[in-house]
Amino acid sequence: MSLKNLEGKTLEAITPDRSAISRLLEAARRSLADSTLPDLSAEGRFDMAYKAIMQSANAALQANGYRTLTAHPDITRP
Numbered sequence: 001m002s003l004k005n006l007e008g009k010t011l012e013a014i015t016p017d018r019s020a021i022s023r024l025l026e027a028a029r030r031s032l033a034d035s036t037l038p039d040l041s042a043e044g045r046f047d048m049a050y051k052a053i054m055q056s057a058n059a060a061l062q063a064n065g066y067r068t069l070t071a072h073p074d075i076t077r078p
Helices: 018-034 041-063
Strands: 009-015 064-066
Touching: 018 041, 041 064
Parallel strands: none
Antiparallel strands: 009 064
């Protein structure tokens, strides 16, 4: 399956924006750094690491001309 197959379902085609992608990657770096803070709980460190992964994934999608749809009325839920 390609990303094109998901267009209109869970992804929206966009024009890649270098500055937006850079901001996402910088946010991911900060989140990853925060995930190593010893004063955070294990749950807090996990949350920050997960956030870093999501920010990185969003940056990769945007670099390839897509972003996730946050709400789409045509999507049926099981």
